[in-house]
Amino acid sequence: MTKLPVISGAKAARAFSRVGWVSARQTDSHFIMIRDGSVVTLSVPLHKEVDRGTIRKLITLAGLTVDEFVDLI
Numbered sequence: 001m002t003k004l005p006v007i008s009g010a011k012a013a014r015a016f017s018r019v020g021w022v023s024a025r026q027t028d029s030h031f032i033m034i035r036d037g038s039v040v041t042l043s044v045p046l047h048k049e050v051d052r053g054t055i056r057k058l059i060t061l062a063g064l065t066v067d068e069f070v071d072l073i
């Protein structure tokens with residue numbers, strides 16, 4: 001298993017957009033991302049550094065593995 005790097009929220013949002021997630025709107029300092037056919041909504045914080053636990057939870061909600069996500073970065 002690859003170690004999850006500490007990345008910015010903008011970089012995480014770009015990685016999720018590569019697999020079909022689209023920014024629906026921005027609420028304060030969070031991108032709200034949706035994907036067709038999914039009932040899940042991702043709330044990606046737009047911070048300079050997002051905690052690894054937060055990124056890991058978003059990866060799980062998006063249906064990805066850590067290795068797949070690291071490849072998208």
